[in-house]
Amino acid sequence: MPVVERMSESACGAALVVGGSERERERWRTALVDLVSTEAVADGAEALTCIDEGVEVLVVHRDLPDREASELIATVRDRGFSVRAVLLSPERPEGDVVAQGFDAWLQTPVEADLLVRTVEGLLACRRYDRAIADLYELASEHAGREADTLTVRERIHEARSEADAALAAVETIDREALLANSPAAFSEGGQ
């Protein structure tokens, strides 16, 4: 039975801290808990057991005991969960972290404020993911039909305004990761 720290078996939080020492995990969890419901687990297997659709952000230490951090992110997405992810590493990661599926990386030891700001940025990315998916769905619903009715236009305009506002909350510096790690990139049919 996996050990999930400070959480019930059925209630994964909206952010999930994975890996690091027990003391580090608790420090990172405590830093985030005022921003977002946060839980912590020791390794990838526990993360895969407890993850659910409520988890929006993964905070993953580079040195997981049971698998590569990037492999965990890929598995989570393969299972259909839309998450944004930050890598915690004691040294600069080799290669392009965005290409490895991460939206950001932070050097450990990490200041609590910086961790909070980074996760806040990733939550903003998730809000945008949802808003743009809603807009695309609405636009697709009407493709091939007579779409130019007032009601349809109003609904599309409203959905677009929401997507515009969600995008405005995403820092420009996150834009490459925003586009590269869009949930649409990992969904069935995504390229």
Place this chain on the structure above:
Amino acid sequence: MTSGSRTKRAGAFADALGRLQRDGGALLVVGATPGNTHERACSRMLGSSDQPRVVCRTDGSCSAGVTGAGPNDRLIDLAVDARSATASVGTGHDGAVPGAAAGEGATRTVVETPAEFGARAAEAVAELTSEADDPRVCVDSLLPLIEELGEERAFEWYHAIAADVRAAGGVCHAHLPVDRDDDLVTRFEALADATVVLRLADNEPQQRWFVHGSVTSDWLSLQE
């Protein structure tokens, strides 16, 4: 149609166009037209080459191409073909390359991934916004992006550009050289404030504007 109603519609169209220019907006330029129809439309929408502009090139069909670039232009090229060797050799790929090849004084950046393409475009728009009140942005064709990314991600890509430019009070346009009744157009129209349809009528390039929720223009000649 009577000349009175035609005049009234022309007036309403001029008002709608004025609002778009004043408040900013995104355009979708469509039409599977031969020749340089898209290029003509593009050169009018981009405005004068004296003003700062961002041109996101996927297939090089934009009027502000290598020879047409103005001194303040920022050209961002997606090397779709090449992951390739050819696009990166000698162009300082992944970097800003000022110089004659991009138009005197223009800055050219070549990138390899659509995500990076989007990020550099966002940065260029942000820089432009700090310098100019009326940024003009062109995406020369959405088709290579759709091919590369799929429709949904290309949709997201253009939304990000269009929203940035609109928020800055500027005007951006993207070319989608397919017929207006194509499903692609219906989807991407959700991102635009107006659709501009191009056609050749008796060899004369023409445009017709559908300002969403507002007015539709007559077929208008696209002068060089």
